[in-house]
Amino acid sequence: MMTLIRKVLGFLILTLDRWFTPAVEVSRSPSVQAELDRKTGAWTLYHLEACPFCVKVRREMKRLAVTIPMKEINADPRNHEELMTGGKIDQVPCLRYCDDSGTEHWMYESADINAFLAKLGV
Template structure:
């Protein structure tokens, strides 16, 4: 079973790399404003998770700079996800805004949020 997951993970990553979307072009001022806002976002994810790949593609398509945190191989990130979000489930977008932290699970919810906020 581990071998099958490993092979499928590599296939998913290969296809993602081969068909990587291009980003949105914005003025440098607008992009700097968005970069400053998204500096407060972190995506907890597993590298080969297909739902995480979908969210990362949306991030790239929207030209967003969001920190990616590996919750599979990095024990600190895994612990943060469990302590803050309440469970180790990916993808999870952490949003720190005005001293308050929000944990958003579900790839479709994360993608809808990002596409609406940064059209």
């Protein structure tokens, strides 16, 4: 029963997300955008397709024109293993990123991830 409810909710979330997909609200010069893409292209967002918190982060990425490679943790057990090995907590969304000194971080909590994304290359 719970599985059915989860599936219906997931379908609704994804449908609403598709219908009300956010517009890109940030415009950068091609060189600044390319530099940002280069940086975030080395990061990973661990997510679940129909998780509302993951949808929230993916929508913010779209709005801010931030592209981050994504790994769906249910799509491949290796993705889930990576999350558990690196982040240590079985929760999505989780952003793996490297700071300017090359140190790797595993950031949880959709609100924290969105606040972090909002500060990137404005």
